Amino acid sequence: MGDWNLSIGTLSEGAQSRLADMLDNAKCGWRQLANVVTEEPRFRCSENEMTSCSLQVLSPTGSPSRYLLERLSERSCTLGFLLHCLKKMEHHEAVQYLTANVMERFQITVQPQAQHATEGGRVVLVCKAIGPAAMGYQWFKGKEEVSPLDITISTLRVSAILCVTTADRGMYSCRVFNLYHEVWSDQVHVKIGESGASNVFDVYPFSSYLHFLLFVKATDKVALLMGNMNYLHHRPLRAPMADVHEMTNLLRQLDFKVVSLLDLNWQEMHSAVTEFLLLLDRGVYGLLYFAGHGYENYGNSFMVPIDAPASYTSENCLWVQDVLQRMQERETSLNVFLLDMCRKRNLNDGVPPQPGQLKVTANIVFGYATCVDAEAFEVNKDDLSNGIFINFLKQRVMEDEKVTVMLDRVAEDMGRCEITRGRQALELRSNLSERRALTDRIQSSGCPETTSARNLQWAIAHVLPKSRNLQFDCGVTVQLGFAAEFSNIMIIYTRILENPKEIASCSAHLTDFTEGLDMDLKMSNQENLLDAGSLLPMEILLPAELPGLYTRLKGLQRLTKELTFTVCLQYKYTNLDEEVHERQTVTVGKPLVSKLNLHEPRLPRSYSASSSFDLHSFSHSSSFPEGFGPSFPASETSSIGSASTTWSYYSQPGVSATPSSPGKLNLPVEDDSPELFDSDAPQPLTTSKSLPHGQVEDLTYRFSNMHNFHSC
Template sequence: MIAIFGVVMCRGCLQILCVTTADRGMYSCRVFNLYHEVWSDQVHVKIDPGSSIDASWEEIDAAATPSPARQISKLYATDKVALLMGNMNYLHHRPLRAPMADVHEMTNLLRQLDFKVVSLLDLNWQEMHSAVTEFLLLLDRGVYGLLYFAGHGYENYGNSFMVPIDAPASYTSENCLWVQDVLQRMQERETSLNVFLLDMCRKRNLNDGVPPQPGQLKVTANIVFGYATCVDAEAFEVNKDDLSNGIFINFLKQRVMEDEKVTVMLDRVAEDMGRCEITRGRQALELRSNLSERRALTDRIQSSGCPETTSARNLQWAIAHVLPKSRNLQFDCGVTVQLGFAAEFSNIMIIYTRILENPKDIASCSAHLTDFTEGLDMDLKMSNQENLLDAGSLLPMEILLPAELPGLYTRLKGLQRLTKELTFTVCLQYKYTNLDEEVHERQTVTVGKPLVSKLNLHEPRLPRSYSASSSFDLHSFSHSSSFPEGFGPSFPASETSSIGSASTTWSYYSQPGLSATPSSPGKLNLPVEDDSPELFDSDAPQPLTTSKSLPHGQVEDLTYRFSNMHNFHSC
């Protein structure tokens, strides 16, 4: 073993196992996020026989038989793509608390593993179907595909269903997204690994009749299902402050970066959950898999032999993650206002404003955003806030503006529902030193269709049998020299970074299928358990809650609670 120390390492030490003399050479460290990267200075690493205690080394030829470590890691992905969906604010069912925080956690972790991540919150039926169709277009032969869902859900006779936010009170499979159908469509793309992480309840839906019959699945050995809970059981969250993570994500995030076969990693998550006092006997991870190869989420990416396909996939993903350029607005009074933009999720954007220049004859001034394009999901009371937390965001303040630079933040949700370009007004309010009357100036700003709004997820897609050609088919891209309408060769790069570490909070999911409505507010908090150190650092015990809707006036009504910042499932 060799240890390399560097100031850019979070834990101060990077340990590399199974090192031989063939691994010596020049090394550097890359620190990056979605928009920036920085490389450290190169360091020459010497590895000689006897360099490590309790190890025997011998000189080997790099062209000779590869080391065991290399034999183990020979599997690779031609690309890695993830679709993360978290539904919280249901129209006809109890809201959840955890999905926002869970999706945020998973987004940050998967990006570190070089996944192209699309993260979406609060989708209706049409938007979920369209998002899956676009996700499938990013898949191709050899790609690793991962789908994570947090929200209300249910399972009937082995068929799992994800519930959109607009599902009626007594929903059936026709109102939901069928997981097994998504799997079949993923197999059609000839992926090397299909991973489903379903953070939702798996209770039966008594409103549903005969389940749909899935088509013939291909005989493959590349499918992994990780269920947050067992069949006919619920998924939970723990109430803590205003934010929550689900039990599943709480333990998964501690293991997902491990360089292990996916099933081995999930087995360890299941063991960790089994040792947690607060969920013992209530929730246990279930793993289903036919994976026959040592495929790991940490596997490296090795591009396929078709550069056109790779470029097409990169473009298809990039179009849903374009931010407006930051800009400075000059007002007649001499004040300069800066506008900046950051992505919190693929369908949630932060706009921040600050005063750059303020003439001496102006005693005070402020800039507020108003008159947004119709269709956005936003709370005006939470706009133009002095900090991101008050605006409802998980992003850390320092990711946008230094603490010493005051500014106002506005969080725009539901960008997938934009039917036209995003327009808003910047209203400048100021007072001159020798006048008491407040003066107003206004400028209208148009920033196009940011982030996922370019994909028009609100529009119906073609029938399932035509999904492969509904927008942008990677299989046929190499035979065409032109981009489809709406795609261009380049996009403006944002001048701000949009990724930050998420707050650590916990929530849980409940099962769909049983009709719960806001008019039936019955709640039952489970007895408080002893504090579990696996979950919390706080000394105070945390109540564990669950929610489920019961049809036909059944008496028992348990309420599932979820974090409004992260993905969670409930029935």
């Protein structure tokens, strides 16, 4: 039986997030739970706390239910009382889940095997278990606990590695446990010193294994995600925006520094890659994802920019193998390319370019969304959703497995999809020799200056303007807030914060933007994010008496000067019919990726004309180069935010600006069916990329201390 007297906080991270997912709804959710827990006065939430719960949806990382559960945990609310409240609410799904999570016992699915090894060799014992909550583990020789050289845990797999002598002969077993239960594996016999081998996993000299242990960490993890949709001379695509957004959120959970960009021309793609290379260094994991049009000739892959002519050749595109060679020059520990594009031959191309000499390394992984001379399809739907490749990849990318193993499983999943079978299949190419995974932890290098410089170099491209209040002569206060949807797309939110009694009605619109921005004026100043063209599928919950408007600015990489716009206030006095106008001009500098001037040509290879220095040549004794600081104004250092979906937070008066708790992105779910598509009938396929919006899965996001909160 489980111990229901334990605090809510003893639940695993995954269990708390799952409960929050179930409670993030209006009919039977966190508000109802907050009312029920008032049976115990100490659990009563104040008005400010309830408001703070509501405002969690201002951030994609926020969850009102998770915030409420944390407040209850701080007040020592027990699992038993939570279960009582859920039953009273008649939230049967949450009751069933909580009961199973606390009560269900472990089950060992893979038992360790008997081993033979020579003295000084390596013995690997593996135990695999399933269970509902966070697991602990201990290895025993007989009744004595042993401390292996290394114990690794994938999702449910526990491996103990021993460098053995004859004294290590004996019977071994594994204890798997959590706060509620424990289970023991079978005892297995390890024989040492005898010739021959029976059920031997691996036997390596200790020196080789020591070498393995020294090089399994990443000094950092960096990803460049590019999605091209709106082509000038080719069929537009649907899904790259959703795909880049999805991958950004997933990789952020894995502690990747992500640069996410949409709709790039040739120059911008080349410049973006150059800037990406500056973030790479010895020991870093580098990942490049591209969604858009593409082709492959004679083993050479090319990514097509949005300005490619109708009959494009390699000169109009970005050459993947050249990017790989440049990544190798950075001495990265892992180079991953995920290419979500077609690989048909381009008959317009003549002799393919000749790549330079690639280094002989064992750290390269290519994941192609389709096979050679084949197309990458998408379901031809009107709504915005993930493409086929990402729809399968997102279900596996968080697995703690060697990256090639993870992609193999994605390929198997795609192979079971009826609609694409025989037409699209993931292809994996790799020479990766070590067990490197996207989930590997980051272990800082011996040069903290390099790490700090890399963090700052990345942060330069993700500076958001601070939210601000504008005071107008009539006494109205207008608040501006800023959010980054992608590294080159920003959303501006305006709302009336204070309105004098003598003014009957007023509204604030944005106009007169700096030239060069990619924006549709018809979609500016909209009452919700979706009407403004935003991918973020949520509504910000603000009091009805404080309406707000959204404006979405695309193509910030083309901004050649500071962003300036006008706030136009329109209002009427109670005793006058005539509408009065006031205007204020606002300048917010160069936000997000616009600071990198991607529209400007770069010098060849790893030198960037726009960037201040090259991390690769950064020595242990180096300090920050002169001139680096001014490109990152001190006034904006507090505004560093997420590359993809970190909101600039503005609170109501009296509401504290509290960083949101990890939680789910509030997505409207139309269909809970596990099937990939919403109908058994065949769907029309095109070489564009979209799936039903209701199939986008809810995810838990963790943005590694990259919150961007501001309170006025």
